[in-house]
Amino acid sequence: MDPWAFFVGDVLSYIAVIVFVIGVLARVGKWLSVPVPLKVPLTPGPTTYPGVVIRLAKEVFLFRSLFKGEKKLWVGAWTFHIFLLTTLIIHVINLLYHDLWSVIGYGWYEFAGYTGIILFGALVFLLARRITAQHMRYLSKLPDYFILILLMAIVFMGNYIRSFSGVDVKQVSAWLYSLIALHPIPPPSDPYFLTHVLLAELLIMYIPFSKIMHFIGIFVSPTRNQRNDGRMRRHRNPWNFPVKIMSWDEYWAKFGDQLRGIEGENEGEAREEQKSLTGDKSGVGG
Amino acid sequence: MRLDFSNPGKKWKLYASLLSDQKELGLPFPREWTHENFKLPPNWREIFLKNMESVLKKYRSVRLFMDLCVHCGACADKCPFFLATRDPHNMPVARQDLFRSVYKKFFDASGKLLGTTAGAVKDLDEKVVDDWYTYFYQCSECRRCGVFCPYGIDTAEITIAAREVLLSIGLSTKSTTQSINKCEFIGNHLGIPPAAMANSLEFMEEELREEGWDVEIPLNKKGAEILFVTPSADYFGDPHWYTMKGYVKLFHVLDLDYTLSTYASEGGNFGLFLSYEHMKKINAKIYKEAKRLGVKWILGGECGHMYRVVHNFMGSIHEEPPDFLEEPVSPITGTKFKNAVSTKMVHICEFTADLIKHGKLKLDPSKNDQYVVTYHDSCNPARAMGLIEEPRYILRHVCNHYVELDPSVNRERTICCTAGGGLLTDECLELRYQAIKPKIDAIKRSGANFLALICAIDKAAFPTYMRHYKLPIRVGGVHELVGNALVPP
Numbered sequence A: 001m002d003p004w005a006f007f008v009g010d011v012l013s014y015i016a017v018i019v020f021v022i023g024v025l026a027r028v029g030k031w032l033s034v035p036v037p038l039k040v041p042l043t044p045g046p047t048t049y050p051g052v053v054i055r056l057a058k059e060v061f062l063f064r065s066l067f068k069g070e071k072k073l074w075v076g077a078w079t080f081h082i083f084l085l086t087t088l089i090i091h092v093i094n095l096l097y098h099d100l101w102s103v104i105g106y107g108w109y110e111f112a113g114y115t116g117i118i119l120f121g122a123l124v125f126l127l128a129r130r131i132t133a134q135h136m137r138y139l140s141k142l143p144d145y146f147i148l149i150l151l152m153a154i155v156f157m158g159n160y161i162r163s164f165s166g167v168d169v170k171q172v173s174a175w176l177y178s179l180i181a182l183h184p185i186p187p188p189s190d191p192y193f194l195t196h197v198l199l200a201e202l203l204i205m206y207i208p209f210s211k212i213m214h215f216i217g218i219f220v221s222p223t224r225n226q227r228n229d230g231r232m233r234r235h236r237n238p239w240n241f242p243v244k245i246m247s248w249d250e251y252w253a254k255f256g257d258q259l260r261g262i263e264g265e266n267e268g269e270a271r272e273e274q275k276s277l278t279g280d281k282s283g284v285g286g
Numbered sequence B: 001m002r003l004d005f006s007n008p009g010k011k012w013k014l015y016a017s018l019l020s021d022q023k024e025l026g027l028p029f030p031r032e033w034t035h036e037n038f039k040l041p042p043n044w045r046e047i048f049l050k051n052m053e054s055v056l057k058k059y060r061s062v063r064l065f066m067d068l069c070v071h072c073g074a075c076a077d078k079c080p081f082f083l084a085t086r087d088p089h090n091m092p093v094a095r096q097d098l099f100r101s102v103y104k105k106f107f108d109a110s111g112k113l114l115g116t117t118a119g120a121v122k123d124l125d126e127k128v129v130d131d132w133y134t135y136f137y138q139c140s141e142c143r144r145c146g147v148f149c150p151y152g153i154d155t156a157e158i159t160i161a162a163r164e165v166l167l168s169i170g171l172s173t174k175s176t177t178q179s180i181n182k183c184e185f186i187g188n189h190l191g192i193p194p195a196a197m198a199n200s201l202e203f204m205e206e207e208l209r210e211e212g213w214d215v216e217i218p219l220n221k222k223g224a225e226i227l228f229v230t231p232s233a234d235y236f237g238d239p240h241w242y243t244m245k246g247y248v249k250l251f252h253v254l255d256l257d258y259t260l261s262t263y264a265s266e267g268g269n270f271g272l273f274l275s276y277e278h279m280k281k282i283n284a285k286i287y288k289e290a291k292r293l294g295v296k297w298i299l300g301g302e303c304g305h306m307y308r309v310v311h312n313f314m315g316s317i318h319e320e321p322p323d324f325l326e327e328p329v330s331p332i333t334g335t336k337f338k339n340a341v342s343t344k345m346v347h348i349c350e351f352t353a354d355l356i357k358h359g360k361l362k363l364d365p366s367k368n369d370q371y372v373v374t375y376h377d378s379c380n381p382a383r384a385m386g387l388i389e390e391p392r393y394i395l396r397h398v399c400n401h402y403v404e405l406d407p408s409v410n411r412e413r414t415i416c417c418t419a420g421g422g423l424l425t426d427e428c429l430e431l432r433y434q435a436i437k438p439k440i441d442a443i444k445r446s447g448a449n450f451l452a453l454i455c456a457i458d459k460a461a462f463p464t465y466m467r468h469y470k471l472p473i474r475v476g477g478v479h480e481l482v483g484n485a486l487v488p489p
């Protein structure tokens, strides 16, 4: 057996999945371990949870805020994400449920072959934008380029395999099923295919440490997932601490002369009350 | 998008807090310092990082936003201070990166491994502190950037956290701490003592009497049904004064059982611009006074950042819920303010819009016929509360000529007055003249001659801008126009 194919196909694939799952859980766990002490929803903040779900759905499927923000980027980013999604779905159908094409229709099978090219085009646009716009060059750091280039390499390889390198889908399918069944068999040894798989595995392992975590983070963002009900419902701040503020007593000591004129007859009463307030520990804010 | 790498933003650094204010407020490491010499405590790095870790553990927003930003740049040109200066650090994402780069260096594997190529700072030195002080005090916490970010990354969250860290090594700004000090120990930001407040209100009563309104303004009245809390500028400043007259005329025609208070004579909250602790301290006075006076619920006047605290924070910063109050009900219409059942504090525009809706106000909008009115959305009511329709509803009923501003700077996309977040101070006035430009242009295009708004900081800032840009446009509160249109009983 080809040891390289074995390593990429049967060893690294398991490692990648493990790193991905543990890494993602750890990263999300880290986020969730930090409390949300205050209400910070941004308009349009729905007051109910169904409202929040609709809001998030609009963000996830339509990139609503980005649409408001920058139309050109919206076109590029939305195209990229939608075709990434369709590409993933097509992978699943092709490799795991190939028979489904007979239901969907082989016309779509042909069409699906070209979506990878659009995906590559969208990536070229995103990279070009980073390089050509002055502010994007300023903002972009190594990880920003790394992800784009890695994705481009993966997509390029994918397109190449599909068009020029005759990897047998049935063989790939058998390999994937063997991985799922935990009885791994070697993958096809086509070098282009193995490169494609290797790069994809690198990406999968890199996700938990990268900004790609936004695919979960978008649901965690408090400005978007909170209800706008700050005055409607009490919200708990777990690290809240008492503060000492100027008591009525101190206030009176400072401004008694002036207050006598305003509070008038109430003065005596005010003095008495002040006593009961001093002993009052339940008072808001100490 | 043009950037200016000479960092023009560095020209505007807010003045250092006065030593007396630092001492009286018990701020860390009180001392006299300058922009050239911060005089940081010897172990400042340690304190800085400790407090950075602490905010990363206190606010999920901050922790999450560190990892979440994809550097897409959609927010870059949304910040008025970037548009004004073209300073790269004033792009919201770059402002966050000032924080993120220290996070990467000390709290994240990628930065520890790859250093500056991954966006980490080289070193935590005084240059970093200088950048933080400059640019985190060049953010009005207006949250405009967050509206356009695909993940709702709100730079104001980072700014607030960064200011906590700066405060921990003894850095804060003069105008903010000055106002906080007056508020905590006299009762309001302007430092108006009780007698002066009473005088001012008496003066207002006289003025109104001359105009044919026999109005009395109750102050510190025990057992009133409603405590009315409004920014102190409302009874001292111009043009706030006319809004205040609008309120009291309104309460007069309703025969409302309310009171103002000297102890809780500030609705605004400059503590918000400094730290959680001082934000809480200033807000706590309102409940404390409501309890002493024995009112049923609280009504709040026109103010922006006041409602950032009242609407977003008041429901979680206090140990106990305000059970000594009742759920707010309009005594005139019987409407239950379901949106405020927990904090028991209602916005004046909600109150007035409800009155109009129930036909309880006799209004003569022709009284405002000399005005073509437009409305400026203050950042906090628009983006933190979603209070967008109510003021417009009121305006349409109290004046005949109402126009909207350009949608690109309107509603939740509004460009703020650029004086919030502690920037209402003269040392950055030139910066604000530039930052407000897109809004001013929109106002000019609208053809209005009256700019209505619901924020005390707006009311202080916009008249200056109008003078600077030589625009004959009057600035005033929504309730100034309500007051004009009210038919005397």
Ligand code: SF4
Pocket (backbone or CB within 6 Å): B078, B079, B080, B081, B091, B092, B095, B138, B139, B140, B141, B142, B143, B144, B145, B146, B155, B156, B159
């Ligand atoms: S909150 Fe406002 S001032 Fe601050 S970075 Fe965002 S847009 Fe700029």
Ligand code: SF4
Pocket (backbone or CB within 6 Å): B068, B069, B070, B071, B072, B073, B074, B075, B076, B092, B093, B148, B149, B150, B151, B152, B153
């Ligand atoms: S819009 Fe959001 S994700 Fe994009 S650069 Fe700005 S903060 Fe980052």
